[in-house]
Ligand code: AMP
Ligand code: ZN
């Protein structure tokens with residue numbers, strides 16, 4: 607009874623619409639899936655509707671991108687009340703920050719001789735909170751780079767010439783936003799983050815789980831994070847982080863949450 611609790615849609619930077627993500631999950635035989643778009647809950651209502659009358663349960667989720675110790679710390683939130691006015695207000699703020707950041711990145715690109723406008727980027731993002739993947743796609747569409755990867759490797763990644771630091775949402779604040787919205791905060795892909803020393807502090811701030819099962823986690827990582835979960839009585843989640851076909855991200859269902867851990871997650875509510 608697999609549950610993929612880490613999926614993106616067109617509501618952020620995924621390629622499939624929320625309903626398409628649900629269809630795909632059902633076709634894969636998943637019994638539960640969480641839509642965890644970056645900094646937005648805009649896809650959840652559509653996904654929830656699509657999941658009605660299917661064998662799959664839709665878990666309302668989010669992935670908040672925060673920053674600490676010179677690293678991107680992603681906090682997943684499960685079973686959030688996605689109508690919560692406080693949550694909506696905070697997300698609106700994050701999206702204004704994202705617009706400002708994207709505009710600053712475009713300005714840097716312009717100084718580097720790359721002719722691209724903020725409007726071109728905005729158009730690609732549509733209703734979604736704008737992110738670097740949209741800028742990369744705009745550069746690709748304008749023939750300025752040969753691939754999204756080249757856009758990141760040459761311009762957009764941390765340390766590259768058009769990089770602009772993200773708004774300073776801290777992991778503490780991200781955890782607090784999720785808790786206030788009635789959700790369960792979980793540290794995403796700690797193996798990619800590589801800042802294990804931060805974990806006890808995050809637990810103190812209210813972290814309730816760790817994404818132990820993740821496609822890029824090797825066996826040592828899974829064992830290490832499972833041990834931390836057992837020691838601190840945290841829930842162990844798993845998910846693919848699928849962004850859609852051809853994005854270079856893993857497929858739906860390529861990492862999953864064990865049944866008993868999903869139960870544990872629900873009992874935390
Ligand atoms: P942003 O939220 O605007 O900082 O963009 C972060 C997103 O960009 C991540 O969630 C990934 O989907 C994507 N991303 C980050 N680094 C890379 C990279 N080197 N190559 C391709 N995509 C990337
Ligand atoms: Zn993403």
Ligand code: FE
Pocket residue numbers: 669680794795
């Ligand atoms: Fe992430």
Ligand code: FE
Pocket residue numbers: 612614669847
């Ligand atoms: Fe993700």
